[in-house]
Every structure is written in structure tokens, then in C-alpha cells.
Amino acid sequence: EPEVTQTPSHQVTQMGQEVILRCVPISNHLYFYWYRQILGQKVEFLVSFYNNEISEKSEIFDDQFSVERPDGSNFTLKIRSTKLEDSAMYFCASRPGTRATDTQYFGPGTRLTVL
Amino acid sequence: QKEVEQDPGPLSVPEGAIVSLNCTYSNSAFQYFMWYRQYSRKGPELLMYTYSSGNKEDGRFTAQVDKSSKYISLFIRDSQPSDSATYLCAMRPYNFNKFYFGSGTKLNVKP
Numbered sequence: 001e002p003e004v005t006q007t008p009s010h011q012v013t014q015m016g017q018e019v020i021l022r023c024v025p026i027s028n029h030l031y032f033y034w035y036r037q038i039l040g041q042k043v044e045f046l047v048s049f050y051n052n053e054i055s056e057k058s059e060i061f062d063d064q065f066s067v068e069r070p071d072g073s074n075f076t077l078k079i080r081s082t083k084l085e086d087s088a089m090y091f092c093a094s095r096p097g098t099r100a101t102d103t104q105y106f107g108p109g110t111r112l113t114v115l
Numbered sequence: 116q117k118e119v120e121q122d123p124g125p126l127s128v129p130e131g132a133i134v135s136l137n138c139t140y141s142n143s144a145f146q147y148f149m150w151y152r153q154y155s156r157k158g159p160e161l162l163m164y165t166y167s168s169g170n171k172e173d174g175r176f177t178a179q180v181d182k183s184s185k186y187i188s189l190f191i192r193d194s195q196p197s198d199s200a201t202y203l204c205a206m207r208p209y210n211f212n213k214f215y216f217g218s219g220t221k222l223n224v225k226p
Contacts, residue, residue: 004158031212042218043159043203056213091158103149104214106158 002026004107006092012113013082021077021110023092030097032075033104034067036060038088049075050097082114118142121204121217130226134191138204138217141185145206145215148180150189153201153219162202163189194224 005024013019025032034046047057049067066078075094079086089111095104121138128134136150147166151159163178165171165187171178177190187206191198204217 033214043205043216045213045215048212050212056211089156103147103161103164105161106151108158109156111156 004092004094004105006090006107006110008110009108010111010113012115015084015114016081018078018080019082019112021079021090021092021112023075023077023107024073025075025092025094026096026105027073028096029094029105031055031095031104032067032069033093033095034077035091035093035106036088037091037109043091046077079112082112084114087112087114118215119204119206119217122220123218125221125223127223127225128194130194130196130224132194132224134194134198134222134224136189136191136202136204136220136222138187138206139185140187140206140215142208142215143182143185144208144211146209147207148178148187149205149214150176150178151203151205152198153203155200159203191222194222196224196226198222199224 007022032049035043037043045058047061048055068076089109091109092107093104096102119140150163152162153159165178168180168182175192179188201219201221203219205214207214
């Protein structure tokens with residue numbers, strides 16, 4: 001069964017550094033998402049992406065964040081100048097988008113630790 | 116008022132019990148309703164997906180949506196220790212590309 005994959009599984013970085021989190025959505029899916037989950041807290045929507053552009057974003061998704069689909073398979077989340085409070089699990093998800101009734105499927109997540 | 120409210124638990128039940136998990140929401144535009152299961156340090160896994168009001172059954176799981184009360188439920192029959200996880204409800208409006216999640220209910224099924 002096809003699945004969303006994410007790399008790396010764990011990323012450790014120093015405060016102020018830039019990180020890029022990578023995701024390979026399910027092939028032929030059209031909608032892509034990034035979510036964040038701080039340890040012990042709820043899953044928070046960051047951004048959705050369709051047709052090579054952002055379709056919705058949350059208040060969390062400020063100028064520090066950017067997303068890109070550099071080729072036909074990868075979907076990346078870049079965090080510039082990381083802060084301690086960016087430490088969280090980051091989940092990528094994709095959705096077929098061929099029917100209004102379809103839903104999204106999540107990857108295993110990348111645990112980001114900012115020191 | 117939060118868009119989606121969910122009791123965080125923890126909910127502890129004996130093996131074989133019927134479990135009832137619930138979410139309430141405030142936005143009447145929500146049309147699609149989902150339940151995800153999340154094991155510790157893993158990504159959410161889709162369990163059930165329903166559109167508008169009504170019931171849907173899949174094995175030991177039953178999802179109910181009551182749009183008039185803005186209330187959704189997930190029932191787990193014959194609960195197993197392997198069902199121990201956090202259960203997240205999620206929902207979205209029609210033709211809108213953002214999903215709203217509850218905070219999750221932690222379930223512990225004791226052998």
C-alpha cells in the first residue's frame with residue numbers, strides 16, 4: 001500500500017540555523033500539507049499546498065517558514081533561523097483531491113529538536 | 116470558543132469494554148469528519164471517514180455524526196490492549212483545504 005514518507009526521522013539543530021524537512025507524498029495525490037505537534041499537544045495545521053502554490057496557511061506559518069515542491073515527488077518545509085519553540089514533530093500529509101469526499105494520509109513525522 | 120473540542124482523557128477501560136470517544140465542534144460548515152489513531156511518536160493513522168450526518172461501521176469501529184448537535188462519536192467494540200493510543204477527531208468544510216483537529220483522547224485498554 002502506498003504511503004507518505006518523511007526524512008529525516010529526527011533532526012537536531014542549533015538555534016538560528018536553517019532546516020529543511022523532506023516529504024514524499026503518495027504518488028498522484030494533488031494536495032499536500034504540513035502539520036506540527038509539540039510534545040503532548042494537539043496536531044496543528046501549518047499549511048496546505050495545491051497546484052504549486054499555498055492554498056491555506058495558519059497564523060503559525062509566518063515568514064520563517066516556506067514550502068516548496070522542487071520536483072515531481074518531493075515536498076519540503078524550510079524553517080529559517082530556528083527557535084527553541086520550533087522543537088516539535090512535523091507531519092506531512094497528502095490527499096488525492098480527485099473527489100470532494102477524499103481525505104488525507106499522514107507520514108511518520110520528523111522530530112525536530114532545536115538546541 | 117475552539118473550533119473542535121475533545122476531552123483529552125486519559126480514558127482507561129478493561130479489555131473487551133465498549134469505548135465511546137466524542138468531539139464537539141462549533142463551525143456548522145464542517146461536512147467531512149474523520150477519526151485518526153496515533154500511537155506514541157508516530158503519525159496519525161486514518162481509522163474512519165464520514166461525510167455529513169449518519170453512521171458508518173467498519174469492523175469493531177462505528178463512527179456517528181450528528182450535525183444538528185455538532186457532535187461526533189467513535190465507538191470501539193470489544194476493545195483490545197492494541198487499541199491503546201491517542202484518538203484524534205478531525206473535520207473540514209466542503210471545498211476548503213484545511214483540516215481542523217481535536218486535541219486527542221488518550222485511551223488505555225487494560226488486559
